[in-house]
Amino acid sequence: MLCKMTCTGSWIKVLALGALLSVSTESISDSPSIKTHDTERDLKRWPTLAPVIPRDEQLESKIDGLLSAMSVEEKVGQLIQPEIKFATADDVRKYHLGSVLNGGGTAPNNNKYSSVGDWVEMTNAYYQASMDDSDGKLAVPLIWGSDAVHGHNNVVGATLFPHNIGLGAARDPELIRRIGDATAKEVAVTGVDWTFAPTVAVARDDRWGRTYESYSEDPEIVEQYAKMMVDGLQGVVSKPSFLDEEHVVATAKHFLADGGTHRGIDRGDAKISEQELVDLHAAGFLSALESGAQTIMASFNSWNGEKLHGSRYILTDVLKNRLGFDGFVVGDWNAHRFVDGCSVDSCAAAINAGLDMFMTPSDWKPLYENTLRQVKEGEIPMARVDDAVRRILRVKFRAGLFDKGPVDGRKLAGREGVMGGKKNRLLAREAVRKSLVLLKNNGKVLPIQPKANILVVGDAANDVSQQSGGWTISWQGTGNKREDFKNATTIFEGIKAQVSKAGGEANFVKSDDIDNFKFANAMGPDAIIFVYGEQPYAEWHGDIAGIEYQLGDKVDLNVLKKLAKYKAPLVSVFLSGRPLWVNKELNASDAFVAAWLPGSEGAGIADVILSDSKGNVQHDFQGRLSFSWPKYVNQTVLNKGDENYDPLFPYGYGLSYASNVELSDSLNEDGGKFDFGRLDDAWVLVSRVMPPWTLFLQEKNGAEISVDGNVAVSPESKAVKVMSIDRVSQEDAREIVWSGAAEASIRFSAKSHQDFKPYLEEGSALTFEVRLDAPLNGEVELALSCGDACGANIPFSKFVDQNHLKTWQKVDIPLACLAKQGVDFTQVKTAFSLQSKDKNTLQLSNVKIVPVKGVTPMLSCSG
Numbered sequence: 130m131l132c133k134m135t136c137t138g139s140w141i142k143v144l145a146l147g148a149l150l151s152v153s154t155e156s157i158s159d160s161p162s163i164k165t166h167d168t169e170r171d172l173k174r175w176p177t178l179a180p181v182i183p184r185d186e187q188l189e190s191k192i193d194g195l196l197s198a199m200s201v202e203e204k205v206g207q208l209i210q211p212e213i214k215f216a217t218a219d220d221v222r223k224y225h226l227g228s229v230l231n232g233g234g235t236a237p238n239n240n241k242y243s244s245v246g247d248w249v250e251m252t253n254a255y256y257q258a259s260m261d262d263s264d265g266k267l268a269v270p271l272i273w274g275s276d277a278v279h280g281h282n283n284v285v286g287a288t289l290f291p292h293n294i295g296l297g298a299a300r301d302p303e304l305i306r307r308i309g310d311a312t313a314k315e316v317a318v319t320g321v322d323w324t325f326a327p328t329v330a331v332a333r334d335d336r337w338g339r340t341y342e343s344y345s346e347d348p349e350i351v352e353q354y355a356k357m358m359v360d361g362l363q364g365v366v367s368k369p370s371f372l373d374e375e376h377v378v379a380t381a382k383h384f385l386a387d388g389g390t391h392r393g394i395d396r397g398d399a400k401i402s403e404q405e406l407v408d409l410h411a412a413g414f415l416s417a418l419e420s421g422a423q424t425i426m427a428s429f430n431s432w433n434g435e436k437l438h439g440s441r442y443i444l445t446d447v448l449k450n451r452l453g454f455d456g457f458v459v460g461d462w463n464a465h466r467f468v469d470g471c472s473v474d475s476c477a478a479a480i481n482a483g484l485d486m487f488m489t490p491s492d493w494k495p496l497y498e499n500t501l502r503q504v505k506e507g508e509i510p511m512a513r514v515d516d517a518v519r520r521i522l523r524v525k526f527r528a529g530l531f532d533k534g535p536v537d538g539r540k541l542a543g544r545e546g547v548m549g550g551k552k553n554r555l556l557a558r559e560a561v562r563k564s565l566v567l568l569k570n571n572g573k574v575l576p577i578q579p580k581a582n583i584l585v586v587g588d589a590a591n592d593v594s595q596q597s598g599g600w601t602i603s604w605q606g607t608g609n610k611r612e613d614f615k616n617a618t619t620i621f622e623g624i625k626a627q628v629s630k631a632g633g634e635a636n637f638v639k640s641d642d643i644d645n646f647k648f649a650n651a652m653g654p655d656a657i658i659f660v661y662g663e664q665p666y667a668e669w670h671g672d673i674a675g676i677e678y679q680l681g682d683k684v685d686l687n688v689l690k691k692l693a694k695y696k697a698p699l700v701s702v703f704l705s706g707r708p709l710w711v712n713k714e715l716n717a718s719d720a721f722v723a724a725w726l727p728g729s730e731g732a733g734i735a736d737v738i739l740s741d742s743k744g745n746v747q748h749d750f751q752g753r754l755s756f757s758w759p760k761y762v763n764q765t766v767l768n769k770g771d772e773n774y775d776p777l778f779p780y781g782y783g784l785s786y787a788s789n790v791e792l793s794d795s796l797n798e799d800g801g802k803f804d805f806g807r808l809d810d811a812w813v814l815v816s817r818v819m820p821p822w823t824l825f826l827q828e829k830n831g832a833e834i835s836v837d838g839n840v841a842v843s844p845e846s847k848a849v850k851v852m853s854i855d856r857v858s859q860e861d862a863r864e865i866v867w868s869g870a871a872e873a874s875i876r877f878s879a880k881s882h883q884d885f886k887p888y889l890e891e892g893s894a895l896t897f898e899v900r901l902d903a904p905l906n907g908e909v910e911l912a913l914s915c916g917d918a919c920g921a922n923i924p925f926s927k928f929v930d931q932n933h934l935k936t937w938q939k940v941d942i943p944l945a946c947l948a949k950q951g952v953d954f955t956q957v958k959t960a961f962s963l964q965s966k967d968k969n970t971l972q973l974s975n976v977k978i979v980p981v982k983g984v985t986p987m988l989s990c991s992g
């Protein structure tokens with residue numbers, strides 16, 4: 130429609146290039162690995178440590194006895210950890226599996242609302258299966274692992290503590306121990322034995338999607354906290370309560386340098402020296418070992434091109450031999466498949482390098498069979514298998530699993546009042562108070578007197594999901610409703626309770642409703658609290674290309690500007706998993722609080738920002754930045770100790786009520802230029818839909834539906850459905866299914882117009898990858914638009930090669946071509962849309978706008 134047919138010829142050229150660039154899944158995702166020179170490695174850089182728990186000869190000979198009674202099949206079974214969606218209790222019995230996990234977002238019976246009773250029923254059934262020796266084999270208790278990373282976060286109703294970045298700001302090691310202890314109890318209530326926490330990453334590039342799982346950019350705090358968290362979770366090694374029925378096994382993860390990858394790419398490559406490994410990234414592991422952490426999770430990432438799951442040097446020479454680690458190394462989610470020569474279902478190299486247990490969610494059966502064969506054929510030495518099983522058994526003994534008996538008879542299992550109980554919630558609320566960092570308080574507008582008219586603005590102010598971030602009930606923290614958080618408080622609810630009690634009035638208004646909001650009091654509000662920030666994400670879904678908050682789509686800045694008309698003190702409460710460039714938002718606020726991702730106890734915020742009814746401070750700000758805050762948008766790598774360190778707020782910064790600091794209201798708003806030497810990629814869909822884009826679907830004449838969560842369908846006649854699917858990794862692609870019932874579209878649109886002119890000038894292309902399983906029916910129209918009657922519209926069949934079905938094809942469309950079709954690149958509203966009236970299915974991933982200077986032949990589309 131928008132595209133004149135004269136442009137057709139040009140798209141054929143694109144097709145030629147598209148075909149040329151067609152690549153298989155594997156070759157797109159995997160970069161060849163480069164081996165470090167062994168000569169650069171130097172064990173002497175590492176401390177020599179002895180295990181904190183002295184070797185217990187009696188225990189070792191007990192293990193000898195078990196090992197000699199176990200068949201090779203039983204031994205290999207111990208090395209396998211499937212996910213509960215893919216392995217039943219009967220599988221545990223039959224294969225003598227050593228462990229299972231429930232992954233992020235998995236609960237018993239695939240029911241997110243599983244009760245504590247349902248959990249115990251299931252953990253007990255799996256335990257009982259592991260102890261069933263009716264086949265004449267040995268009974269070895271199963272160890273069940275779960276990601277309790279900010280509380281027992283996969284369980285509805287659990288206490289959710291602030292994510293690690295907020296705890297880092299609290300600077301309170303003893304608080305961390307108490308949180309570990311409280312978390313262990315909630316975990317034990319469900320019969321789960323083991324948590325994959327703490328993450329002891331030292332995040333160096335805040336574009337990393339797991340920055341919030343890191344306590345600090347500096348090893349100092351990570352070192353202090355790691356041992357306290359392990360003490361809290363497991364109990365203290367020298368005390369009788371160590372790994373008793375109120376404690377669980379801890380994991381220090383991810384070994385090593387997960388926070389040190391190039392450009393903060395999750396699962397990427399840490400291109401750093403060995404000395405940096407020792408000085409920065411090992412700190413938390415060393416201290417976790419001091420507290421007797423029983424398991425270490427190997428990391429997805431590489432170190433100078435070598436995947437850690439395959440690094441004998443790091444896993445065995447360093448960790449086990451030099452650092453004296455005598456527990457076991459668990460793999461990360463299918464990460465072994467990235468080791469040279471490995472696949473998801475076969476990886477002798479990882480076991481030989483020193484991995485002791487494969488985390489192998491769904492493909493565990495072939496992995497079990499292959500590993501068994503590799504042991505029988507000698508590719509994996511029997512001594513290595515015996516060592517791995519010995520380590521696993523040693524941990525199981527230390528954790529008392531051989532003695533604790535059936536799960537449902539354990540001290541805390543199923544106990545009422547612990548999960549999300551009052552005591553733990555009060556602790557979480559204390560943690561929230563301590564984590565808040567006050568960055569600006571001009572005119573000392575904080576604390577706010579509660580006996581006043583207070584306007585609380587922003588959807589985030591009343592949304593437990595957003596304040597809790599990723600790893601919250603679901604893996605990404607998306608798709609949850611208010612009712613899913615029993616007994617939690619939103620930030621607004623906390624404010625409202627205190628304001629009402631003091632005789633004031635607090636009103637909540639969503640950002641979109643601000644124009645129509647009528648304040649009952651003609652005088653308007655006495656103070657305004659605006660809560661906003663990042664939407665939930667986890668792992669690589671949270672990786673970002675740049676650190677400017679709401680780049681190109683300053684929705685919240687616009688709200689701040691509107692709120693200025695009330696002439697009331699304006700307080701920003703910013704929710705985020707990392708520091709972001711917010712100079713404009715700071716300038717538009719009188720006070721600014723970095724609140725991170727506080728979790729279920731939103732009320733902790735009111736405790737600090739409101740005074741008591743007499744005007745006295747209830748709780749002072751105690752948080753101090755554990756991450757440097759950027760002054761310029763190009764400060765993506767900004768860390769304490771840098772040469773030319775020039776942050777807006779340095780590491781350690783944080784005001785208290787006594788501080789007399791007035792921050793300039795005219796911080797540099799241009800932020801400086803990116804100095805990457807070229808424009809950064811603009812991401813639209815890279816696993817997650819990236820801000821400022823939202824994915825919508827809509828039938829012709831139907832309602833516009835925004836897609837939040839893993840699946841959505843147009844309500845009228847279900848003509849279009851979008852679903853998250855796994856391509857290379859979990860939920861990294863979308864499947865779009867048109868039923869043919871009505872004309873319908875999907876589109877990635879922003880709230881405001883995006884300026885992509887610099888990309889156009891740079892010679893960029895719209896790129897994406899697509900897969901068709903069958904030829905198209907009729908036509909699918911692709912469009913990029915700049916508002917009503919502005920844009921380009923092109924038939925999909927022009928550049929997708931329908932002779933190459935069932936394979937991923939990469940398509941690049943030069944922006945210059947689209948400009949010729951009428952796209953005004955200063956005003957892009959929809960970066961990508963697809964429309965069909967016929968029945969069609971396609972899969973889509975990696976939609977980006979990428980500067981691709983050098984691919985100039987495509988520019989001949991001018992035709």
Ligand code: BGC
Pocket residue numbers: 231232233234235462604858859
């Ligand atoms: C699982 C998570 C896991 C992630 C890793 C998800 O599908 O639910 O537990 O961490 O995949 O790739």
Ligand code: BGC
Pocket residue numbers: 231232233276325382461462668
């Ligand atoms: C994550 C781990 C997590 C595991 C199990 C992985 O994708 O990297 O941190 O423990 O999944 O959910």
